[in-house]
Amino acid sequence: MIAPDTARLSPRFRAVPLAWRNLVANKRRLLRSSAGIAFATLLMMVQLGFEQGFFDASLSLVRAIDGDLVVTSAYKYRFGTRDPFAHGFLDPVRSVPGVASAAPLYADWQDFFWTSPSDGKPYLVRVLAFDPAGPTVLSIPGLTALQSRLDSDDAVLVDDRARDFLGMDTNAGSSQINGQGVRIAGRFSLGPDFMSDGTAIMGDRLFAKLLPGNRDSAANLPIEAIVVKVAAGSTVPAVQNALKAKLPDTIDVMTKAGIVEFERKFQAELSSAGPIFWLGAIVGFVVGMLISYQVIYNDLSDQLAQYATLKAMGYKTSYLVRSVLAQAALSGLAGYVPAWLLCLVVYRVIGVFALLPLHMNLRLTALTLGLTMGMCLIAAMLAVRRVVSADPAEIF
């Protein structure tokens, strides 16, 4: 007679977890498959982490702009290229109602050579400049407190997160830019991106003095961007519309969020960087899919008679497919978790040595988890055809 059991939540009353049992039955095989899937997942995480780090680094400057609206040349296809416009547009901008402040930002990426205090060699750096007596235009850690030091005609602030070879993080008190001596008045933290190894910030007068071929004084210096702060009581869209109405078509007015998106879109869609990183991620995906397929296919081949027996007993093919997919998803998880943990270490190492802001976040976690599950499930769907075609009549 069957004795009634009472513990209804006991595993003995649940359906037999076939997928899980099949996954963990052979520890050595599980280790091998997890290692393979983890390798592929790590490859995807690193590639997508690079992409994210690339975007973060590329966007760090525009994100640091301390204003509600940014006025730039309408011909700019990205913020990080030199495309200045005439200084004469500054006054019309300031005259628009609702503009609390409008401060010019000068920038250059191609003309300033910084002599490294470490090795004495000149290196191309990014230079940003503004009127030190005016409102703040950039919100960078360490910068606001040092802004007043830029009053001096030879003072520069340098980036202590610049690449090592620039020597900006040493205790050196002076160096040269474009062959002229400059005094290092302080350090801020911004970090390099994929175009610039480091950044120097200076007052507009020194910028005018050091910019090769420049004949203008700071008062007439072509402007890269005007950083606008909107007065209390006015709305950003209203002021943006008013500015657009006031300025010619050759000048564009973007919100802070708009210019961040403008830069992101360029990096993702127009530059070759985005596709390159995705190509790397796709290679990881395909490698992982092949590894996963091989593991699942071998496993199914070993147990084909068992699956055919289940069919003979009356299990529907859909049950067998679900079981194989569940096993694939579980194997994906078994590879994903160690890959995620290992990735934290890899990001840390790359962050330290390459000064790239790589960090695992929810987006990257969800994206790579989805890709890992996808590669395992696609592999399983290809391999499961073997079970679908298994003929129960053949086992007699």
Added chain:
Amino acid sequence: MTYEVEARGPVIRAENIDFHYGDGDSRNQVLYGISIEIPPAQLVVMTGPSGSGKTTLLTLIGGLRSMQEGRLEILGRDVSRLGAAELVRVRREIGFIFQMHNLFDSLSAIENVRMALQLGPFSPSDRHARAREILEQLGLGARIDYKPRALSGGQRQRVAIARALANYPPLVLADEPTAALDVHATRNVVGRLKGMTVDQGSAILMVTHDHRIIELADRLIHMVDGRIVSDVVLSDALRICEFLKGVDTFKSLTPAELTNIAEKVTRRHYEPGEVVIREGEEGDELFLISEGEVEVERKGHEVARLGPAEFFGELALISGEPRNATVVATTPLDTYVLGKNEFRAAVQQSATFREQLRRVYFQRH
């Protein structure tokens, strides 16, 4: 909890089944006009040489192959017309025992059995207990949590048998189920299978050459070259043997000779007044009276009356001449009938039988 097979018609009813593999030049017909009917509560053993079509027939009956020609009813459903999804439902009512155990190495013995129970009538809370029960009945109570790799070949096969029997199937199909079992385990398994036919009314169709099972079978079907060449209900055969031993003509035959004749005999019933053989017709059958009485007439005159344990019709078979008398049933009549070919084969094989017939022949002339 016990289950009984619902009272209904035959568990298996096959009519004129033909089956072939391949087409065109590679067409290979493996079954020819197979017709059988297996009622509930019968342990049927199917024998035959390799390639005789036993396994193909088993897979057709199990709903594992699609029918080509003929009609097949399993558990009252015409499976020759069912689609794949309905065949799956039919298969859930069949217990399959394969020559290979085909257990999942990743699952314990009890989990392998529970895989079958998940498809059956048991509630989730009863499945574990039922799996334990059937494993204990098959002598594996101490091994329920063992993985197949930790079990002997015989133990694995018993787990597979437990899996097939767990849901009290009304039909069990088995292919050499005891091949891997020792004497003790075989006795246990066969006893359980036999018990299922008696207690639950299950029908069991089994391919085996294991004499320990054949001895317990209710019926023996022998196949050769895709045809059923013999289909003997053994209890009938025993009854016929007992009957033949009581008949003078046959009583000196050896048991083997009696069995040989009994296996070839078929039963036939006649109502009072019905003519069994007619004078002047060609004679091709020998009749043994089991129950009832007949009147023997020659040219319209009664010449004899015959009753139980007497036979008639042998003269035409021996001489090859037409029937020399008409035989009419005077009461409800049950006869055992031996065809001409079977009769001659029996005569060829048994000198004693030949001698007995010669004596009767000369007495009647």
